Amino acid sequence: MIHTRSAQLAGGFHVQRWTRLSVGSGVATLALIAFLVIVPFLFGADVTQQLTTLLILVILAVMWNALAGYGGLISVGQQAFIGLGAYGTIFLTQHGITPYLAMIVAGLIAGVIALPTSLIMLRLRGGQFAIGMWVVAEVFGILVSLDSSLGGGTGISLNGLDQYAPGYRQAYTFWLTLACATLLLGLVFLLLRRRIGASLQAVRDDEDAAASLGVNVVRSKRVLFVVAAAGCGIAGALYLANTLFIQTPSVFGVQWTAYMLFMVLVGGLGTFEGPILGAIIFYLIQTQFGDSGAWYFVGLGGVAIAFALFLPNGIWGAIDRRLHLRLLPVGYTLRTAAAPPPAVAGDAAGKPPPLAMEDQP
Amino acid sequence: MTWINVLLQGVLLGGFYALLACGLSLMFGVMRIINLAHGDIAVVGAYLVWVIVNQTSISPFLAALIVLPVMWIAGYAMYVLLLERSRRAGQLVPLLTTFGLAIVIENVLLQVFSPDVHSLGSTAGGLATASATFGGVSISALGSLTFGTAVIVLAALQLFLSRTNAGREMRATAQDPDAAQLVGINARAVYARATAIAVAIAALGGIFLAIRSTFDPSTGPTQLIFAFEAVVIGGFGSPWGTLLGGVVLGVAQVVGEQINPQYAILFGHLVFLAVLASPRGGILARRAGEA
Numbered sequence: 001m002i003h004t005r006s007a008q009l010a011g012g013f014h015v016q017r018w019t020r021l022s023v024g025s026g027v028a029t030l031a032l033i034a035f036l037v038i039v040p041f042l043f044g045a046d047v048t049q050q051l052t053t054l055l056i057l058v059i060l061a062v063m064w065n066a067l068a069g070y071g072g073l074i075s076v077g078q079q080a081f082i083g084l085g086a087y088g089t090i091f092l093t094q095h096g097i098t099p100y101l102a103m104i105v106a107g108l109i110a111g112v113i114a115l116p117t118s119l120i121m122l123r124l125r126g127g128q129f130a131i132g133m134w135v136v137a138e139v140f141g142i143l144v145s146l147d148s149s150l151g152g153g154t155g156i157s158l159n160g161l162d163q164y165a166p167g168y169r170q171a172y173t174f175w176l177t178l179a180c181a182t183l184l185l186g187l188v189f190l191l192l193r194r195r196i197g198a199s200l201q202a203v204r205d206d207e208d209a210a211a212s213l214g215v216n217v218v219r220s221k222r223v224l225f226v227v228a229a230a231g232c233g234i235a236g237a238l239y240l241a242n243t244l245f246i247q248t249p250s251v252f253g254v255q256w257t258a259y260m261l262f263m264v265l266v267g268g269l270g271t272f273e274g275p276i277l278g279a280i281i282f283y284l285i286q287t288q289f290g291d292s293g294a295w296y297f298v299g300l301g302g303v304a305i306a307f308a309l310f311l312p313n314g315i316w317g318a319i320d321r322r323l324h325l326r327l328l329p330v331g332y333t334l335r336t337a338a339a340p341p342p343a344v345a346g347d348a349a350g351k352p353p354p355l356a357m358e359d360q361p
Numbered sequence: 362m363t364w365i366n367v368l369l370q371g372v373l374l375g376g377f378y379a380l381l382a383c384g385l386s387l388m389f390g391v392m393r394i395i396n397l398a399h400g401d402i403a404v405v406g407a408y409l410v411w412v413i414v415n416q417t418s419i420s421p422f423l424a425a426l427i428v429l430p431v432m433w434i435a436g437y438a439m440y441v442l443l444l445e446r447s448r449r450a451g452q453l454v455p456l457l458t459t460f461g462l463a464i465v466i467e468n469v470l471l472q473v474f475s476p477d478v479h480s481l482g483s484t485a486g487g488l489a490t491a492s493a494t495f496g497g498v499s500i501s502a503l504g505s506l507t508f509g510t511a512v513i514v515l516a517a518l519q520l521f522l523s524r525t526n527a528g529r530e531m532r533a534t535a536q537d538p539d540a541a542q543l544v545g546i547n548a549r550a551v552y553a554r555a556t557a558i559a560v561a562i563a564a565l566g567g568i569f570l571a572i573r574s575t576f577d578p579s580t581g582p583t584q585l586i587f588a589f590e591a592v593v594i595g596g597f598g599s600p601w602g603t604l605l606g607g608v609v610l611g612v613a614q615v616v617g618e619q620i621n622p623q624y625a626i627l628f629g630h631l632v633f634l635a636v637l638a639s640p641r642g643g644i645l646a647r648r649a650g651e652a
């Protein structure tokens with residue numbers, strides 16, 4: 001449904017969602033997805049595996065950004081759902097479900113489990129939510145490690161994928177990852193463009209003001225929380241398919257949050273395109289410096305701090321502010337009728353620097 | 362008799378958690394910042410004492426007299442260099458930057474000190490293992506010392522906040538920073554002081570951690586979680602609420618451990634979640650959000 005549509009406002013202003021550029025980039029995105037589909041035919045298994053890793057990172061970054069950048073919910077515990085997705089897949093395959101189906105189902109189960117979790121967690125705000133989620137992740141991790149049929153704390157392998165020849169397996173996993181990434185990103189994209197997207201950003205910017213304007217704060221947050229949980233669950237299941245072996249301490253580990261935080265802050269918190277860029281940057285850094293041990297993490301943390309303080313909208317936010325690039329528009333562009341290039345560009349939903357809220361509640 | 366021992370052990374453990382928690386609670390109370398590097402700061406305190414004790418073989422308590430002022434200054438620096446700007450950038454930015462700081466601290470420790478596990482237990486002159494028995498009820502010396510220290514620190518904090526000028530300024534700034542500025546309080550200095558106090562107390566908690574058990578570069582996050590649980594269970598209120606929260610957490614963990622050693626930490630988490638899920642938890646969370 002890509003078509004240029006604009007609404008005339010008094011004073012010669014147009015409110016526009018799809019500019020010519022974003023229609024073009026939307027088409028380019030579809031072309032890129034079509035190209036990615038044939039990647040396994042063109043390149044070897046190792047390229048396919050690396051692209052699978054990258055796509056998993058993209059899913060994670062987009063999910064974390066949806067929570068933090070649009071919902072104002074900074075979670076230090078999304079690894080709870082990554083772990084549930086991965087271990088859910090193990091559990092389901094142990095009970096006779098084919099692995100690829102099990103991955104999808106496990107991701108959805110993570111979303112279902114997120115529903116009761118949200119009843120407790122969404123009572124919390126800000127830092128309390130952040131650490132509260134961390135406790136949830138710890139609890140899930142401990143519960144899984146207590147179950148010896150899931151390998152206890154020592155780790156477990158995914159069985160059932162060996163029925164496919166390695167090359168085919170890599171390709172199937174890649175296609176599934178690509179399909180999931182496309183669907184999940186599409187879902188978040190559509191969600192943020194609907195009324196709930198504007199509601200969520202209003203909640204992020206001032207929860208009490210949004211509530212007083214009639215936004216159903218808890219419901220909006222809950223929808224986002226469940227979607228992000230399911231997304232992380234599917235990412236966890238795909239991660240398992242890509243590595244074939246998991247251990248509770250690492251799959252429920254807080255390093256996932258460090259990765260997501262880095263990708264989102266560097267790419268652009270509160271922008272749709274930013275986390276995708278951030279995931280690509282993180283992937284490149286990881287392949288370059290991933291072996292440098294602790295200093296690598298010191299660098300990640302330091303860079304994340306620098307971005308949070310000095311470039312809070314990340315690289316994409318900076319590009320967007322200067323060039324008014326909106327490749328996949330979630331918001332609207334306001335342009336004057338006279339000047340063809342947008343004189344003013346901003347989201348109708350209000351696009352303040354995402355975290356510039358009132359200091360005192 | 363076993364269960365009385367278990368309960369007592371849990372109460373004493375609660376003193377340790379209260380000690381870890383009160384800095385976290387102070388920073389949240391004064392500036393609405395939850396410092397995600399709190400646990401790692403405690404571990405830094407432990408490492409500094411460990412280095413001094415290793416080099417000079419003095420008692421860890423003597424070494425603490427050197428380390429605590431250093432951590433106090435580090436707290437000031439942390440506020441000026443990191444938190445001041447974070448706080449101004451919005452409510453959520455301090456979470457991002459303190460989490461970044463936590464990653465940096467953990468990995469610098471890992472790089473400098475290796476992942477080896479250390480303990481100060483053997484350097485504390487038999488204190489770590491000493492205990493007294495009264496009619497079958499055994500009280501550990503270190504547990505009592507920790508609990509006593511926690512009570513003294515909490516009482517001192519309470520007195521500081523209620524009786525001194527600096528404390529009154531801190532409470533005024535916590536209530537309404539703009540109004541406090543209008544009557545001539547330097548909010549920035551107050552925030553820096555609160556951070557310095559919080560960091561020094563966290564380091565003290567870290568030193569007790571190092572004496573009563575072991576530590577390594579990755580110990581911090583768990584301590585942060587325990588401290589946070591104690592604060593939430595205690596209800597974000599007075600210092601004594603924090604002590605109560607610590608005791609409830611400590612008892613839950615020790616009871617869990619008695620049933621099955623694997624349940625120790627799980628039971629603490631479950632009590633925390635149960636408090637949050639209770640109607641009271643909702644009120645607490647809302648109050649903390651509004652205050």
